[in-house]
Amino acid sequence: MSRKQFGLVGKNISYSFSKKYFTERFQKDNTLDFTYENFDIQDIADFPKIIKNNPNLIGLNVTIPYKETVIPFLNGLSETAEKIGAVNVIKITKEGELIGHNSDNYGFKKALEPLLQPHHKKALILGTGGASKAVAFALEELGISSTFVSRKASERGINYEQINASTFDDYHIIINSTPLGTSPITDVFPAIPFEYFTTKHIAFDLIYNPAETQFLKKAKANGAIIKNGLEMLVNQAEKAWEIWNEF
Missing domain, CATH: 3.40.50.10860 (Leucine Dehydrogenase, chain A, domain 1)
Structure with missing residues (x-):
């Protein structure tokens, strides 16, 4: 066989x-x-x-x-x-x-949940690909509203130029779902004003290689809680295994 x-x-x-x-x-x-x-x-x-x-x-x-x-x-x-x-x-x-x-939504939700505090009510999702849709779905399940960020503003989102200090006052979770910063091209990062991150913010990067992207480094330098995508990947892989073995 x-x-x-x-x-x-x-x-x-x-x-x-x-x-x-x-x-x-x-x-x-x-x-x-x-x-x-x-x-x-x-x-x-x-x-x-x-x-x-x-x-x-x-x-x-x-x-x-x-x-x-x-x-x-x-x-x-x-x-x-x-x-x-x-x-x-x-x-x-x-x-x-x-x-x-x-299984991306399950993986992300399980990885983010332990970091959440009562003030984490709104999230910015950088990028609009397939992974970003799963992230938005998971956030909705957690009772967190989200807005997409892309190069062009749309009905569901804003563009990068629109992000400013008041955006960071309003949104305390920033998620990078773009491939920017993935190995081997590790010196790039989304064009957002990192100086507005604070200790009240969570910066979550779906990238896992490198373990600390420029996005995470810059957010951490301003006090943000950071997390990369490794735990999300493990969670979604285990969920995939479960799906394959359902009869």
């Missing part, structure tokens, strides 16, 4: 946390005869080839930049993934159906 297979779909993912995490998990437990592979594709149009060429696949993770564009290739979505509008976990059923799920 062929070994069951899991994997990660993304672009330029040689750094992958997921492959190392699940491979080590499988090695520690001798009862788990599984493999975990990286499926590095330059265009989401290549996604069907992954499914066709790997008949033993039973589960996939999805990362940047395909968390939204993978949806049309799936047979269905969980209620949560449908509400969020982004997928980072795919379960492949015995019948060969591809069902999209989202």
